Amino acid sequence: MISTKTLETGRTLLRKGLKSLGIAAIAMMLSGLTSCESVLGPNVSGLNIYQPSTLRLIKGESIQTRDGIYAPQTDEVWHSDARYRRLEREFYHGSGNK
Numbered sequence: 001m002i003s004t005k006t007l008e009t010g011r012t013l014l015r016k017g018l019k020s021l022g023i024a025a026i027a028m029m030l031s032g033l034t035s036c037e038s039v040l041g042p043n044v045s046g047l048n049i050y051q052p053s054t055l056r057l058i059k060g061e062s063i064q065t066r067d068g069i070y071a072p073q074t075d076e077v078w079h080s081d082a083r084y085r086r087l088e089r090e091f092y093h094g095s096g097n098k
């Protein structure tokens with residue numbers, strides 16, 4: 001037979017264990033919530049992501065490129081890839097198709 005003192009001791013240990021488990025669960029939730037607020041975005045200050053949508057070159061003015069010096073024979077307009085694709089879509093699917 002189990003004595004009542006043993007049952008009370010078991011209940012007390014169970015309560016302490018559940019209390020510790022509850023405190024640990026609350027601490028983990030608070031830690032998770034506060035860590036979400038402290039997350040910083042990537043540092044983009046050092047990135048050079050600017051690209052003009054168009055580049056207009058004047059006839060005869062030399063331009064230094066990665067592959068050497070380029071001197072356009074006529075006035076030229078160069079489009080960025082994104083702008084070129086947009087213009088191409090407008091031409092084939094828009095008003096340029098009439």
